[in-house]
Amino acid sequence: MRPGKPPAAPAASEPPPLQPPPTAESLAMLDMPTLRERVLECRSCGLCQGRRQAVFGMGAENARWLVVGEAPGEQEDRQGLPFVGRSGQLLDAMLAAVGMSRERDVYIANVIKCRPPGNRNPKPEEIAACRPYLMRQIALLKPQRILVMGRFAAQTLLETDAAIGSLRGRVHTLKTDAGEIPMVVSYHPAYLLRSPVEKARAWQDLRLAAGF
Numbered sequence: 001m002r003p004g005k006p007p008a009a010p011a012a013s014e015p016p017p018l019q020p021p022p023t024a025e026s027l028a029m030l031d032m033p034t035l036r037e038r039v040l041e042c043r044s045c046g047l048c049q050g051r052r053q054a055v056f057g058m059g060a061e062n063a064r065w066l067v068v069g070e071a072p073g074e075q076e077d078r079q080g081l082p083f084v085g086r087s088g089q090l091l092d093a094m095l096a097a098v099g100m101s102r103e104r105d106v107y108i109a110n111v112i113k114c115r116p117p118g119n120r121n122p123k124p125e126e127i128a129a130c131r132p133y134l135m136r137q138i139a140l141l142k143p144q145r146i147l148v149m150g151r152f153a154a155q156t157l158l159e160t161d162a163a164i165g166s167l168r169g170r171v172h173t174l175k176t177d178a179g180e181i182p183m184v185v186s187y188h189p190a191y192l193l194r195s196p197v198e199k200a201r202a203w204q205d206l207r208l209a210a211g212f
């Protein structure tokens with residue numbers, strides 16, 4: 001056999017192209033299991049390229065409260081669940097202090113469903129691409145109130161650039177397809193672990209959410 005030309009090396013595999021972001025209209029008829037599938041397969045922003053898996057949310061679908069966080073961290077990305085690790089333990093302790101449990105009383109979701117690399121802050125275009133998923137979750141869950149934890153989650157839901165210090169400590173109203181839902185803003189548990197001096201304010205926020 002005559003020696004031939006060596007076969008060309010396979011081209012480095014390119015990641016699949018991104019999809020257009022979801023719209024409220026495109027999600028409006030989806031039930032929760034279908035919405036979950038849509039999120040797990042989503043490739044509508046660059047965060048899909050670095051994630052292990054998207055983190056949809058967890059909890060009772062007839063929960064009284066919806067807890068909204070920011071984005072998955074390393075442990076959430078590994079486990080596919082929101083608020084795990086030390087932040088999750090602190091959230092569970094905070095909920096227990098007002099007589100609530102993660103399994104029974106709350107549904108937990110993030111504004112951003114895929115982990116930003118190195119836990120960097122999410123970019124405005126990533127928040128804009130992912131926000132319709134959270135809004136559809138809210139419409140399906142119809143929670144009695146929403147506890148928003150952290151600056152990005154609060155700014156996203158309230159569509160403001162205001163600092164968290166000026167947003168916490170009072171009751172806001174979120175206008176949704178499911179009607180108006182009272183909303184309280186507080187610090188993210190990860191921030192409270194770094195700044196325990198703020199725990200007293202977070203406790204005030206929880207009592208506010210539990211008491212009206």
Ligand code: SF4
Pocket residue numbers: 039042043044045046047048054112113114126129130
């Ligand atoms: S962060 Fe949201 S919009 Fe971006 S890929 Fe993940 S699910 Fe899709």
